[in-house]
Amino acid sequence: MDKKILTVAIIGCGGRGKVYGNYMSKQPDKFKVVALCDVVQAKLNYSANIFSVEKENCFLDEKEFFKEKRADLLVISTHDRQHVRQAKIALKLGYHILLEKPISPNEDELHELLAEQRKYDKVVLVCHVLRYSPTFNKVKELLDSGVIGDLRLIESIEQVSWWHQAHSFVRGNSRNEALQSSMIMQKCCHDLDLIQNYAGAKCKSVYSIGDLSYFNKEHKPENTPDNCGTCRLKLTCPYSAEYSYITRWKEKGSPENQWPFNFLTNDYPLTEEKLRHAYENGPYGRCVFSCDNDVVDNQHVSMLFENGVKATLTMTAFTAGHGRIMTFHGTLGEIKFYGDDRPDAVHLLVFGKEPIVFNVDDIVSGGTGYDHGGGDFMLCQQLYDMINGNAQATTSLEASIESHLIAIAAEKSRKTGKVVEITHK
Numbered sequence: 050m051d052k053k054i055l056t057v058a059i060i061g062c063g064g065r066g067k068v069y070g071n072y073m074s075k076q077p078d079k080f081k082v083v084a085l086c087d088v089v090q091a092k093l094n095y096s097a098n099i100f101s102v103e104k105e106n107c108f109l110d111e112k113e114f115f116k117e118k119r120a121d122l123l124v125i126s127t128h129d130r131q132h133v134r135q136a137k138i139a140l141k142l143g144y145h146i147l148l149e150k151p152i153s154p155n156e157d158e159l160h161e162l163l164a165e166q167r168k169y170d171k172v173v174l175v176c177h178v179l180r181y182s183p184t185f186n187k188v189k190e191l192l193d194s195g196v197i198g199d200l201r202l203i204e205s206i207e208q209v210s211w212w213h214q215a216h217s218f219v220r221g222n223s224r225n226e227a228l229q230s231s232m233i234m235q236k237c238c239h240d241l242d243l244i245q246n247y248a249g250a251k252c253k254s255v256y257s258i259g260d261l262s263y264f265n266k267e268h269k270p271e272n273t274p275d276n277c278g279t280c281r282l283k284l285t286c287p288y289s290a291e292y293s294y295i296t297r298w299k300e301k302g303s304p305e306n307q308w309p310f311n312f313l314t315n316d317y318p319l320t321e322e323k324l325r326h327a328y329e330n331g332p333y334g335r336c337v338f339s340c341d342n343d344v345v346d347n348q349h350v351s352m353l354f355e356n357g358v359k360a361t362l363t364m365t366a367f368t369a370g371h372g373r374i375m376t377f378h379g380t381l382g383e384i385k386f387y388g389d390d391r392p393d394a395v396h397l398l399v400f401g402k403e404p405i406v407f408n409v410d411d412i413v414s415g416g417t418g419y420d421h422g423g424g425d426f427m428l429c430q431q432l433y434d435m436i437n438g439n440a441q442a443t444t445s446l447e448a449s450i451e452s453h454l455i456a457i458a459a460e461k462s463r464k465t466g467k468v469v470e471i472t473h474k
């Protein structure tokens with residue numbers, strides 16, 4: 050097939066939809082965004098403006114949008130529980146799909162989507178963006194080289210960080226399992242996907258403990274209101290909206306339109322007045338101890354893989370920094386991986402030898418420069434090549450589904466207190 054410019058439609062013009070739209074519209078020789086759908090007019094207008102999409106190709110109603118095929122590729126970046134329903138319609142219409150993770154928290158839907166993908170034989174690339182990051186791939190390369198002998202154990206921590214938990218998982222869209230999915234699915238399906246890839250086998254059994262231990266009414270200070278705007282603690286509480294959206298915004302150089310501040314309003318450029326008005330009058334000003342959140346703030350998962358590798362994953366809100374840290378224990382050495390924006394990303398510690406450090410700049414010249422360790426950008430590149438028939442997938446829909454099965458098992462274990470065996474179909 051000759052290389053051509055791929056036309057792109059985006060359904061869900063929120064944070065993630067804009068990320069992919071931005072990368073794609075910066076490569077006009079490869080992609081052209083031609084159609085948009087979002088249920089919020091302001092979001093639709095904003096994306097239509099930045100991606101130069103004609104008004105007649107912008108849809109507020111997905112039924113209208115799905116009346117016909119509008120592009121070669123559909124980016125599905127709506128909320129977790131809408132993904133599979135929309136993907137199935139899109140496959141039937143003949144789209145290739147870039148599908149935000151998680152695919153779905155529902156196991157039946159995972160299998161249904163795989164069956165439809167096989168039936169229509171289109172690309173369905175799940176946004177496990179870290180699989181495309183050069184630093185994460187360096188670790189895989191070292192493991193596969195055998196330099197640390199046989200892998201026995203993986204320890205990993207997902208540092209959500211205190212402000213991110215408060216923004217997304219207490220006040221924001223991802224706070225509630227019924228609205229999105231469990232924390233281990235929505236936040237940690239990346240980690241589980243990486244771990245199964247590093248382990249090099251399917252997961253056999255899972256045990257998990259975890260709870261929503263802090264962001265609840267029990268911990269609300271006495272005589273405080275439900276909104277930070279009038280709270281006596283607004284200048285001292287580290288979770289206050291005043292700190293999260295005004296002080297932090299100023300610390301970041303008062304950006305005109307940057308996550309997470311741009312989630313408070315669609316009125317850009319951002320100003321102190323707009324942000325304060327938004328938090329005082331909207332959901333992001335709610336006291337973190339009186340929201341309708343139910344996803345956990347700390348969880349631990351133990352996994353056993355079919356090849357005997359064992360792994361642990363700890364997810365916690367209570368971290369000063371953010372990102373992933375992983376340690377790989379092999380029979381001849383250890384690898385420590387700092388996937389949290391440290392320049393010295395990978396430390397190779399072969400027993401009895403001098404340590405070797407791989408800096409991000411050594412792994413990818415000039416650094417990754419993009420979100421998710423360069424993964425968001427690299428994924429778009431690979432998607433283009435895959436659709437043009439010039440690249441094999443780094444990871445498949447089948448592999449993405451395997452990692453989702455671990456998340457489903459972990460949640461079941463957390464709720465029942467029992468070890469859960471995973472059945473592979």
Ligand SMILES: NC(=O)c1ccc[n+]([C@@H]2O[C@H](COP(=O)([O-])OP(=O)(O)OC[C@H]3O[C@@H](n4cnc5c(N)ncnc54)[C@H](O)[C@@H]3O)[C@@H](O)[C@H]2O)c1
Pocket residue numbers: 060061062063064065066086087088089092111126127128129131149150151176177178222229235421
């Ligand atoms: N790959 C990653 O690392 C990563 C990071 C964050 C979020 N996510 C996932 O990406 C997805 C989107 O997250 P987000 O943070 O961009 O959320 P968001 O709320 O900013 O965006 C979702 C958008 O979908 C729109 N929408 C809702 N229902 C719709 C419908 N029926 N038709 C059209 N549009 C509709 C909403 O109005 C909103 O603009 C979620 O599934 C989330 O779990 C992935």
